[in-house]
Amino acid sequence: MKPVTINFRDKASQTISDEQIQQSLEHVYTGFFKGRLAAASETDNWEALRSKGKAIKDHTIANLDYYLDLLATNVEKAGGKIHFASDAAEARKLIIGLAKNCEVKTVIKSKSMVSEEMGLAEAMNDAGFETVETDLGEYIIQLAEETPYHLIAPAVHKSRTEVAKLLDRSYQPGSEPPDATELTMMAREQLRDVFRRADMSVTGANFAVAESGSIALVTNEGNGRMSTSVPRVHVAVMGMEKIVPSIQDLSTMLRILIRSATGQRISTYVTMVNGPRKQDEEEGPEEFHLVVLNNGRDKLLSDIYMREALNCIRCGACLNACPVYRKVGGHAYGWVYPGPIGALVSPVLTGLKDGKNLPNASSLCGACHDACPVKIDIPRMLLELRWRTAEGEKDPKEKSSSMAERLVWKSWRIGMMGRKRFDLGSRIAGWTLRPFTSNGWISKAPPPVGGWTSSRDFPAVSTRSLKSFVKSMKLGGGK
Amino acid sequence: MTDRQKFISGVSASLGRSVPVAPESIDETAFFESPGDADTRAKEITQDSTSRSDELMESLRISAAKNGWNIHSVSDSENAIGVIQDICDSKGVRSVLTSDHQALNQLNVSAALSLPEGATIRTTDRELHKNSVEDSKEEAFTADLGITGVDYGIAETGTVVIHPKNRVSRLVSLAPPVHIAVIQKGQVLESLDELFAMERHDFLKDDLAGSMNLISGPSKTADIEGTTVTGIHGPLEVHLLILE
Numbered sequence: 001m002k003p004v005t006i007n008f009r010d011k012a013s014q015t016i017s018d019e020q021i022q023q024s025l026e027h028v029y030t031g032f033f034k035g036r037l038a039a040a041s042e043t044d045n046w047e048a049l050r051s052k053g054k055a056i057k058d059h060t061i062a063n064l065d066y067y068l069d070l071l072a073t074n075v076e077k078a079g080g081k082i083h084f085a086s087d088a089a090e091a092r093k094l095i096i097g098l099a100k101n102c103e104v105k106t107v108i109k110s111k112s113m114v115s116e117e118m119g120l121a122e123a124m125n126d127a128g129f130e131t132v133e134t135d136l137g138e139y140i141i142q143l144a145e146e147t148p149y150h151l152i153a154p155a156v157h158k159s160r161t162e163v164a165k166l167l168d169r170s171y172q173p174g175s176e177p178p179d180a181t182e183l184t185m186m187a188r189e190q191l192r193d194v195f196r197r198a199d200m201s202v203t204g205a206n207f208a209v210a211e212s213g214s215i216a217l218v219t220n221e222g223n224g225r226m227s228t229s230v231p232r233v234h235v236a237v238m239g240m241e242k243i244v245p246s247i248q249d250l251s252t253m254l255r256i257l258i259r260s261a262t263g264q265r266i267s268t269y270v271t272m273v274n275g276p277r278k279q280d281e282e283e284g285p286e287e288f289h290l291v292v293l294n295n296g297r298d299k300l301l302s303d304i305y306m307r308e309a310l311n312c313i314r315c316g317a318c319l320n321a322c323p324v325y326r327k328v329g330g331h332a333y334g335w336v337y338p339g340p341i342g343a344l345v346s347p348v349l350t351g352l353k354d355g356k357n358l359p360n361a362s363s364l365c366g367a368c369h370d371a372c373p374v375k376i377d378i379p380r381m382l383l384e385l386r387w388r389t390a391e392g393e394k395d396p397k398e399k400s401s402s403m404a405e406r407l408v409w410k411s412w413r414i415g416m417m418g419r420k421r422f423d424l425g426s427r428i429a430g431w432t433l434r435p436f437t438s439n440g441w442i443s444k445a446p447p448p449v450g451g452w453t454s455s456r457d458f459p460a461v462s463t464r465s466l467k468s469f470v471k472s473m474k475l476g477g478g479k
Numbered sequence: 480m481t482d483r484q485k486f487i488s489g490v491s492a493s494l495g496r497s498v499p500v501a502p503e504s505i506d507e508t509a510f511f512e513s514p515g516d517a518d519t520r521a522k523e524i525t526q527d528s529t530s531r532s533d534e535l536m537e538s539l540r541i542s543a544a545k546n547g548w549n550i551h552s553v554s555d556s557e558n559a560i561g562v563i564q565d566i567c568d569s570k571g572v573r574s575v576l577t578s579d580h581q582a583l584n585q586l587n588v589s590a591a592l593s594l595p596e597g598a599t600i601r602t603t604d605r606e607l608h609k610n611s612v613e614d615s616k617e618e619a620f621t622a623d624l625g626i627t628g629v630d631y632g633i634a635e636t637g638t639v640v641i642h643p644k645n646r647v648s649r650l651v652s653l654a655p656p657v658h659i660a661v662i663q664k665g666q667v668l669e670s671l672d673e674l675f676a677m678e679r680h681d682f683l684k685d686d687l688a689g690s691m692n693l694i695s696g697p698s699k700t701a702d703i704e705g706t707t708v709t710g711i712h713g714p715l716e717v718h719l720l721i722l723e
Contacts (some may be wrong), residue, residue: 024704027704027705030705031701031705052507055505055507055508056507056508059502059505059507059508062494062502063494063499063500063502064490064494065487065488065490065491065494065496065498065499066499066500066501066502068486068487068490068499069483069487069499072483072487082483084481084482084483084486084487085481086481086486086489090481134712135702136700136702136703136711137700137702140702140703153701153702153705154702155702155703156702156705158703158704159704160703160704163703163704179706180703180704180706180708181706181708183703184700184702184703184708184710184711185710187711188710188711188712191712192620192712195620195712196616196617196620210510211510211682212682212687214687220698220699220700220701221698221699221700221711221712221713222653222698222711222712222713223712225649225653225692225712225713226653226712228649228690229643229649229650229653230616230650240490244508245508245510246508246509246510246512246679247509247675247678247679247682248508248509248510248512248672248675248676248678248679249508249509249510249675250671250675251670251671251672251674251675251676252507254671255671265542265635265636265637266546266636266637266638266671266693266695267695268546268694268695268696268697268698268699268713269692269693269694269695269698269713270692270693271690271691271692271693272678272690272691272692273689273690274687274688274689274690274691275689276689277643277689277690278644278645278689280605280606280644280645281643281644281645281649281689282603282604282605282612282615282643282645282646282647282648282649282650283612283615283616283619283648283649283650284643284649284689284690292486294481294486294489294490298489298490298493301490301493301494302492302493302494302495
């Protein structure tokens with residue numbers, strides 16, 4: 001998927017004025033956010049579990065080369081094939097190549113954010129393989145030719161009427177749409193047909209286990225199970241950070257992932273795959289391929305200030321907790337990953353220059369940090385990115401603030417560092433803004449600070465310094 | 480395709496070293512736990528699930544009901560068959576697939592059930608029925624009812640665990656519209672922790688199954704306006720039959 005992070009402001013404004021989407025976004029709060037709180041409070045050792053999850057991820061990421069190598073060895077040992085792709089284009093080519101080799105016709109896809117990074121479904125359809133998204137939300141999004149709105153609820157912004165237009169061929173626009181159950185059953189019929197003839201599946205991997213070469217898949221719908229049962233060929237794709245060292249670690253990670261994602265104690269299905277089917281099994285894929293993707297993750301890994309972002313297990317809790325996401329919605333962020341984690345990951349992976357507005361899409365309230373099952377300190381890293389936006393990164397081409405802006409802040413800094421300079425500066429500011437002031441308020445400031453008054457008034461800047469004001473008050477007491 | 484060595488060298492470089500280095504052990508992951516410790520733990524878990532079987536079954540009953548399992552507790556095989564018969568009758572079941580699990584076999588379902596003329600009931604067995612894999616799949620997709628045993632129950636989460644293998648199909652618990660899982664005393668573990676400890680133990684003994692499914696209620700989705708609907712891809716209805 002091509003990043004378009006530069007349009008954040010426009011897209012956000014569009015969503016804020018769209019009443020239907022604002023209503024749909026309510027569910028993110030009432031369903032997911034409250035669900036997570038309830039699940040956390042009924043779990044005795046919740047904080048200990050989070051700490052454990054963080055420790056496991058910190059350790060794994062700090063030794064990622066070792067665990068990747070071990071994973072590769074053990075996938076092959078279990079009878080599977082491991083592949084490495086350094087970017088999205090390479091991964092697409094590789095997976096299309098697999099489909100060609102295996103003479104595949106129909107591909108069923110489970111929900112996977114990494115495959116969204118690759119733009120895989122579209123590329124496979126273009127290459128002539130019928131490729132169908134099987135998660136209901138993703139299926140709706142595919143029919144609508146859109147991109148996911150939320151990490152775990154891709155179609156959360158779609159109303160029943162819109163879904164009816166996509167799923168129900170007999171639906172008459174303007175009439176009352178079928179209810180959610182009827183629509184779901186229509187999708188069941190349509191997708192069953194695809195499952196039965198599928199000869200290849202592409203799934204994500206919620207976790208990959210280094211010691212055994214296994215992957216774990218979490219779904220409520222059962223499409224993950226279909227994908228690991230029906231087709232001849234199973235291809236799982238994963239970002240290179242999605243490893244845990246031991247089988248036993250799955251219990252900790254599944255507990256925090258699922259509770260944080262939907263508030264359930266467990267999803268309806270968890271599937272662990274250890275290579276292709278055994279010879280004498282009744283059914284199951286003959287071939288198992290695991291594709292490990294870098295796609296810029298090494299930039300996070302080599303950056304000690306940002307490395308922690310690789311701990312993310314894609315539960316979506318930070319989105320649900322974020323007052324900004326809940327208003328601006330998923331598409332504003334312009335790439336695969338929305339919300340606070342997207343504001344963090346997208347600029348690093350796709351370029352800070354275009355993505356400079358994303359780190360600002362936060363009030364730094366810290367709700368994402370509190371919600372994160374592996375305690376990722378998102379606000380700290382958003383501040384780091386803001387700093388880099390202002391000061392420029394190591395690479396001067398990446399400098400995303402203008403020369404003028406940097407000059408203004410430099411002079412501000414100088415002005416703030418001396419008593420006399422401060423007094424003089426504030427007096428100048430007061431006089432400069434005088435023509436824009438009426439009745440003690442500035443309602444339309446001149447550029448470049450005009451943005452500050454676009455939605456609120458600013459109190460007039462006094463032409464007197466605080467020091468002379470206090471003196472003139474002739475306060476008693478003191479000394 | 481990026482070569483494995485090259486890819487991993489790149490990761491090492493990002494970590495500021497030239498080659499992967501074996502990590503120092505930490506307490507939080509079982510990766511560093513010895514096979515001996517895993518063995519001891521597995522023995523404890525097995526003992527525990529036997530000695531606390533009543534208590535664990537009771538807590539499974541509660542958590543499974545919350546997940547949308549229809550719970551049936553029966554005291555003998557006659558009652559068990561009665562429950563299955565009722566489900567068949569009410570659904571007009573004409574084709575049943577079963578798995579080869581001990582708890583299920585002892586009920587002798589195929590002989591005890593009375594189904595309408597022309598109805599079929601059989602245990603998935605590719606070799607016996609001279610089925611191709613394609614035949615097996617088609618059979619599962621056209622069956623009205625799947626009945627399986629389980630390898631474990633999990634009290635914490637209301638889950639049953641099935642390891643697919645020879646004569647235990649991946650699809651019998653998934654493709655038919657109704658699934659009945661039969662569980663007996665002593666099969667319930669307390670938590671996910673214990674399940675994965677058992678799995679790791681199997682793995683260290685080189686006895687890890689090809690795959691594992693955790694099933695916790697009927698297939699469900701809330702992708703349309705946040706309304707929960709059961710039965711999107713898997714069974715619309717699931718029954719947990721507890722043999723006391």
